[in-house]
């Protein structure tokens with residue numbers, strides 16, 4: 001990686017971290033609705049997507065809601081999603097970022113289908129899907145990964161193993177020793193990486209993306225870390241989590257860790273860090289201002305877009 | 318015109334539409350090498366190749382979920398569900414994504430998915446090869462549903478579904494797959510969604526039905542011919558629904574019997590009855606009656622004839638109204 005690539009990767013992590021921390025504040029201020037924070041998941045999201053080209057597709061879950069920022073999606077668009085405003089429903093084709101998947105694992109077959117469909121058209125596009133450890137217990141995960149494997153589709157499945165699915169720990173989710181082991185059952189490579197080491201995540205993703213693009217089929221990447229924040233703004237983890245463990249995890253969070261690496265290499269100065277943070281904060285400030293200035297949605301939109309060609313009695317209620 | 322069975326007409330539609338639009342592809346379990354367990358997809362693999370007639374893993378949610386991604390890549394997927402009751406695993410994708418994704422993108426991406434499946438009983442099969450699941454599908458916003466009863470409509474409605482910009486589910490009455498024979502236009506043939514068909518004209522009683530219940534109603538009408546003139550309306554398209562044709566027939570006869578194989582409670586007949594109650598109550602000369610399956614698991618095949626609405630049950634209902 002070049003110096004500028006390393007700095008760009010760091011900038012992306014700062015962008016995500018800032019989005020996340022500001023969003024929690026906005027939630028407390030009543031400016032956005034329920035929010036699923038991704039604090040300390042930035043290395044996985046920034047690292048894995050750094051291996052993608054702009055034509056490649058990203059299939060996020062709610063945990064990766066702001067991943068479009070890395071493609072230049074305006075912050076207000078994502079903020080509006082969390083504000084329940086229809087302008088937060090972006091056009092996936094504009095960003096090659098699919099809609100946020102709320103039902104766990106159900107987007108995994110979509111990634112398989114897109115990767116396979118592009119391959120059928122002779123386009124060398126890779127689909128990367130993000131989902132959690134809990135998602136690997138769902139049938140849709142199994143059907144999607146198996147489908148991609150059988151079709152030799154250029155897909156990369158990134159499992160964010162934060163070891164919790166709300167209050168359910170990974171031991172209650174699976175008897176498998178690792179989630180990467182599940183790849184064996186699909187006949188595809190499974191890789192386990194430190195989810196707080198952005199370079200390790202990037203390296204694993206790059207290998208997977210290269211292999212997929214070269215016709216080598218899908219890869220399952222398990223990025224291991226530990227959820228160091230609540231599941232979402234409505235969750236109180238004190239009921240089920242060991243807070244001392246959470247404190248310990250927070251002490252070696254991923255953005256600071258990468259910052260240390262870059263500083264040690266002499267690539268990062270205080271000024272650069274400050275300016276990246278300021279840019280990200282400005283982006284968020286502008287984003288929430290724009291979002292809040294937007295007119296409330298027209299109730300007519302209730303009927304909009306349910307169909308391309310709607311049945312005549314759609315408005316009978 | 319060629320005389321075809323209903324399943325041959327389905328096959329004809331698939332051949333015609335795949336030849337017409339290179340973005341159409343067929344996927345499902347055993348649709349390629351075997352040509353489908355009912356032969357509905359026969360010949361497609363040889364003619365269009367393995368990329369456009371795809372044998373998939375045994376995974377109904379995977380098939381429909383992959384179809385969502387295929388649409389994002391510019392395809393118009395036609396998914397076969399091998400049987401009615403084996404489509405249930407795909408309902409998660411149908412409800413959470415297929416019916417919502419166009420809306421979710423603010424109307425900017427289209428998901429022109431067709432799902433087709435054989436449905437209904439009477440074929441002396443083991444458990445779960447006989448269901449009539451249309452209600453689950455019609456109840457799902459964002460989805461359209463059509464059910465042919467004749468070979469010509471089987472071809473024309475499937476073609477309309479494939480060309481439609483919205484997701485459409487086609488239920489094919491497997492009981493009459495090979496017994497329904499009829500003239501089918503050659504080449505391109507489209508029957509627009511949203512138009513009912515008057516299968517038989519009459520003036521005393523309206524029989525509303527779809528799929529394999531249409532011929533049952535036609536036979537009932539024949540039997541009653543000396544006593545009552547029955548109009549048989551083949552609904553064909555459950556959504557969009559041809560309310561006009563239904564209400565016009567009710568206005569003419571003032572008496573209605575609705576017939577479907579699916580269980581009674583919240584079956585599509587309840588929707589039709591509500592429509593008539595709301596919009597045609599003053600045309601009615603008696604209660605709207607339903608002849609339906611029962612609220613029980615579809616029975617063992619040795620006793621299934623006691624479940625599926627028969628000509629006798631339909632004529633009995635009609636006589637109550639006279």
Ligand SMILES: Cc1ncc(C[n+]2csc(CCOP(=O)(O)OP(=O)(O)O)c2C)c(N)n1
Pocket residue numbers: 063102103104131132133134135136160162164165166231
């Ligand atoms: C099909 C489905 N079931 C249940 C839920 C409710 N739910 C939301 S998040 C979640 C936990 C998911 O855990 P995991 O897959 O590990 O992802 P994480 O939240 O840790 O990123 C659950 C049960 C849902 N969204 N979808």
Ligand SMILES: [Mg+2]
Pocket residue numbers: 132133134160161162163164165166
């Ligand atoms: Mg988790």
